[in-house]
Amino acid sequence: MPLVILACLIVGVSGCAKDLVVLLPGEKDTPGELTVTKDERTVTLSEPYAAARVGATPRVSQINERKVGSKFADALAAQPERPQHFVLYFHEGSARLLESSKPTLQEMYRETRRRAVPDVQVTGHTDREGSLADNDVLSTQRAEQILEFLVSQGMDRDMIIAVGRGEREPLVATADGVEESRNRRVEVTVR
Amino acid sequence: MKSTWIVFPLLSWLLLPAVFADNIGRVKVVEGDAHVQRGGEQIAVQSGMRVQASDRIVTQRSGRLGITFIDNSILSVGPNTTIDLDTFEFDPTTHDGAFHTRIERGTLSVVSGQIAKKSDAAMTVSTPVSILGVRGTEFLVKVR
Numbered sequence: 001m002p003l004v005i006l007a008c009l010i011v012g013v014s015g016c017a018k019d020l021v022v023l024l025p026g027e028k029d030t031p032g033e034l035t036v037t038k039d040e041r042t043v044t045l046s047e048p049y050a051a052a053r054v055g056a057t058p059r060v061s062q063i064n065e066r067k068v069g070s071k072f073a074d075a076l077a078a079q080p081e082r083p084q085h086f087v088l089y090f091h092e093g094s095a096r097l098l099e100s101s102k103p104t105l106q107e108m109y110r111e112t113r114r115r116a117v118p119d120v121q122v123t124g125h126t127d128r129e130g131s132l133a134d135n136d137v138l139s140t141q142r143a144e145q146i147l148e149f150l151v152s153q154g155m156d157r158d159m160i161i162a163v164g165r166g167e168r169e170p171l172v173a174t175a176d177g178v179e180e181s182r183n184r185r186v187e188v189t190v191r
Numbered sequence: 192m193k194s195t196w197i198v199f200p201l202l203s204w205l206l207l208p209a210v211f212a213d214n215i216g217r218v219k220v221v222e223g224d225a226h227v228q229r230g231g232e233q234i235a236v237q238s239g240m241r242v243q244a245s246d247r248i249v250t251q252r253s254g255r256l257g258i259t260f261i262d263n264s265i266l267s268v269g270p271n272t273t274i275d276l277d278t279f280e281f282d283p284t285t286h287d288g289a290f291h292t293r294i295e296r297g298t299l300s301v302v303s304g305q306i307a308k309k310s311d312a313a314m315t316v317s318t319p320v321s322i323l324g325v326r327g328t329e330f331l332v333k334v335r
Binding site for chain 1: 326
C-alpha cells in the first residue's frame with residue numbers, strides 16, 4: 001500500500017487520478033453492457049458493480065455498492081423519477097377508447113398531476129388489419145385523441161409529444177391482415 | 192381520399208426533425224448553482240427548462256441536476272461537473288437516433304433509453320481520455 005502512495009507522489013496527482021466507470025444493476029437486474037475504450041484498448045463491463053478504472057489503459061474490477069453510493073451521492077440524488085408507462089386500448093378501426101381503459105386513462109392523468117414538471121410521450125399503434133398507410137393515420141389519430149384529452153384537462157400542449165407508429169410495433173406478432181385487440185393501443189410515457 | 196392518407200404520414204415525417212430540434216429533453220431536478228452555455232450565452236438552469244443539442248451544462252460546488260430526454264434516457268450530474276450534449280437526434284416513430292455526451296469533469300449518472308436500445312453504437316459517453324459504448328445500461332462516470 002505505501003509503495004502505491006509513493007508512486008503516486010512521484011508521478012504527480014493527475015497521473016494517479018483515474019477516471020472511474022461503474023455499471024449498475026439496472027431496473028430488471030439486467031445490467032446490459034458497457035464498453036470502455038482508450039487508445040484502441042477496450043474492456044467490457046457486463047456484471048452489476050463491474051468497474052473500469054481508466055489509467056494508462058482501462059482495467060476492470062468490482063466495486064463495493066456502498067462505495068458507489070458515497071462517490072456518486074450527488075449525481076444519484078439528482079436523478080429524476082423514472083418514466084412511467086401506461087397502455088390504453090381502442091375499438092377496432094377507430095380512435096375510440098375502450099370503456100375498460102378509462103381507469104388507466106385516469107391513472108395516467110393522475111400521474112401527470114403528481115409530477116412537478118410532467119412531460120408526456122403518446123405513441124399510437126394499430127394491429128395489422130388494413131394498409132400500412134391507413135394504419136399510420138389511424139395510429140396518429142389514436143395518439144392525438146389522448147393528447148387532446150390531456151390538453152382538455154389543463155395540460156400544456158407544449159409538454160406533450162404525440163406520434164403514430166402504425167403497425168410497426170405490435171405487442172403480439174400476427175400475420176398481415178389479422179386483427180388483434182392487444183395491438184390496438186396507445187402507449188403513454190409520463191416523464 | 193386514399194392519396195391524402197398517404198401524403199399525411201409523409202408530411203409528418205418531414206415535420207419531425209423540426210419539431211424535436213429544440214425539444215430533446217427537460218431538466219426535472221435542479222439544486223444550487225448550475226447554468227447552461229448556449230450560443231455564447233449563459234443561462235441559469237431552472238426546473239422544467241428544455242435542453243438542446245450542443246448545450247454545455249455546468250454545475251458549481253453547490254450544484255446538481257437531472258434531465259430526462261425524449262427517448263426516456265436520464266442524465267444526472269453532481270457538483271463541479273461539466274458535460275456537453277454533443278449530439279441528440281431521435282425519431283420517435285422508428286427509435287433511430289444518436290446520443291453523444293461528453294463529460295469534461297465531475298460525476299455523471301446515466302440511465303439509457305430507446306436510442307441505445309435500438310442500436311449498439313447509437314449512444315456514447317466520452318471523457319477526455321476514453322469513450323463508453325452504451326448498450327441498454329445504467330452506469331456512473333467520474334472524471335477527475
